[in-house]
Amino acid sequence: MMLPGPRYAWLRQLAAVAVLLAVWEAAGRADMLNPMYVPNPSRIGAALVDLFADGRIWPHLDATFTAALGGLALGIAVGIILGVVAALVPAIAELIEPVMSVLNAIPRVILAPLFVIWLGIGLASKVALSFILVAVLIFFTVFNGIRQVDRRLVERVITLGGSRWSLVRHVYLPSVAAWVLGNLKIAVGFAFTGACVGEFVAATRGLGYLLSFAQSTYNAALMFALILLILVVVLLIFAIAGRLEKYLLRWN
């Protein structure tokens, strides 16, 4: 009953997961796993259904999405602006680049407690963490990208009679857009990391907050359910980002 060929890879993968879950469930029911640490898949599923059944998940999802997407949008905008300015004005690059390099070298989530002190335990500190994670990534993408713009394309537009503005419009902007889109998935991942870690550190809402709640109450089933939920959410946004990238970079 094995279906061969690469077309059915997903089917085989699905079957493998199903077998794994069945074995896991059976082992759990046979008391071979401690439900304190590894709850049965059925328990995890029930916890997940619970979250949605009474509707209490929505404000948390809302909080995390707002923080992540807000940080993502701000981070991309500021990253692009700083990257462009630094690439065009060497005096500014001298100031910004070292700071960005330091921020790039450290694990930026260590700034989370600082943002809580500065901005409180509300939305702002989560947006800030998402933002800083994304902005540094996008800054370097744009900054290095502009300095590597293909000279031949610049000269082509100039020799066709293009002005400075047409260079920006026909060469620099599309190049910048291509690099940013090429890093969009990574940026989305960073944005959700920032939001969840921020909520984990100190919050009253959000998926990260629920995780820390699950941790403090030793609720392993809830924890697994939340991890699964975050996984699905991020994969979903990845898929959207991937579609967008594929469409806008269809020339590539």
Next chain:
Amino acid sequence: MRVSDLTISYGGEPVLEGASLTVGDGRFVSLVGPSGSGKSSLLRAVIGLQRPLSGTIETKLARSQIGILFQDDALLPWKTARDNVALGLSLNGMERGKALAEAEAWLERLDLAGFGDRFPRHLSGGQRKRVALAQVLAMKPELILMDEPFASLDAIVGARIVKDVVALVEGQGISVLLVTHDLEEAISLSDEVCLLSQGPRAHIIQHYAVPIPRPRDPIHSRTHPAFAPLYERLWADLSREVDHRAEAA
């Protein structure tokens, strides 16, 4: 267009020294020389991308009347073939709809009907070259500078494009300054060949008139009785020049 006593340096020893040549109206002039002799540099100086150390470039043509065909096609990868061809027109003030229609007509003229919506990435090397050519021709130039435009193409594709180019520039009376390292190509296409010595301090050894009548077929002109003697003369002069250099060194 007249280049007089042109010297170009990138800081150190000049790559090109005291080069002079003239491209008259409707003339096809080739500049032949070994790699690194400064041929591309000369074209870049003519189009204003490179400031010469000394010498002058005189022309009665406006900037938009001079087209340049680079060694690589340099098409914008994020624009379709049609948009690439229309780009030069709209940069010079043509309304977009009109520019696109004009671009389409040029694509058709260059055997690219139906390829207008393709991105450069999805075209073959020969097709990209044709798009680049359409981009330049659409500007209705009086003079086209060509920097080894056919070097990257395989022989058969290249021969067909060269044939089309010759027909188009002959038909429209466009002047051409072609840079190449290929002696045969230079002789078969041009009215005049300028032979450039080995750089640095490359200079023009001599100008040769090519007595093959027009209109020309680039393949047939290689079998014209005047072709072989001229080819041998150019070779002899070039070899003598290289020997001179070797002795001097």
